[in-house]
Amino acid sequence: MRGFDLTPYRRSTVGFDRLFDLIENNARAIQGDNYPPFNIERLSDDKYRVTLAVAGFREDELDIVAQQNLLQVSGRKAELGNDERAKFVHVGIANRSFERRFELADFVRVESAALADGLLVIELVREVPEAMKPKKIAINGGQIVEIGKQSDAA
Template sequence: MRGFDLTPYRRSTVGFDRLFDLIENNARINAGDNYPPFNIERLSEDKYRVTLAVAGFRPDELEITAQQNLLQVSGRKEDVSKTEQGKYLHVGIANRSFDRRFELADFVRVESADLADGLLVIELVREVPEAMKPKKIAINGGQLIDINKDQRAA
């Protein structure tokens, strides 16, 4: 995102300020830092999975915090050179602390988290409140028709 100016889009759009802020902040925060590596999967229309490679971290060294529209995963590790000084001839396995942030869409919440085989797997689900789902409106004073009813019956 370096060198990409969003100003022309900001001038010609209304109500997209949050989107442009997210793009600019993400470009600044994650520029050049790819640790720990991660995958984001879409499992279905409303289910997602974030997988982080956190080999060497124990569950008590990891912290997952979910706030409104933000998922933050942190890992705290002591520097190997300070704790095991003199025992290692070469340290090639990344063993450093990290903070990884993921911006979440509205109504996305963390369903579960699991650590196995060096992978931290976080399951996410989007739950749109019933009041926010689209409804068909009948003309001439008829009743409301729930357009999601047909999809749920299928």
Template sequence: MRGFDLTPYRRSTVGFDRLFDLIENNARLQQGDNYPPFNIERLSDDRYRVTLAVAGFRPDEIDITAQQNLLQVIGRKDDSASSDRSKFLHVGIANRSFERRFELADFVRVEKADLADGLLTVDLVREIPEAMKPKKIAINGGKLVEIGNDRDAA
């Protein structure tokens, strides 16, 4: 993947440093390892689903960690099981450990995770705190009055 020169955008924008850092870091980390394959779906305006194909993994072999702006999925396979591979004539199902990281937007949290039929689904929801939601402000005789509140303007 080619490098990006985001300098012109950094000079003419304010507050987008985190976004530019994510783009640059993601471009550097592209190593071609696409295991396990995954999908990202938008279910609605504030709901998302990440689906990873993790055939052969049990729930106790997968760790999901959510922290501020990061979802990390780690699958660990026991190396002692590799001695059983001598019985196979062909091994086409990947059975190796992995780590996948997904950068999350602000206020996105993990709602639930399920493992069924070799697919791990992680449902995400964006919940913007009430204090962060935009509010209409009416100008009433020189006083500012918030619209939508049940409080009386004094």
């Protein structure tokens, strides 16, 4: 699979560097390892769910780290000793360590995480601060009031 050349777009835009970096990094990640498999669901406008298939991992072998705009999920399995390895006739269940990263939009935070039936379910919610939400501005009824001065009606 060939990569994207975003150079023409970088030259004609300002402030979109992070977006182009995300596109290029994700294009590289798609070519790489897809373990463990995962789903991303949109439950509503501001709620999301990430589900990873982590069969064979216990809670103490999984780490979830949320930073600004990044969710990192990793699993570390202890190596099997020679005695334990000798007991297996066939090993078909993946028993390897992993690290999976998800880029998060602004104001998205982890609400909860649960492990059941070999699935790690991470609930995400987007909470835009009040200062960032759109505000309706009332129109003054016919008088022009300069900033810093009071109108005669007051």
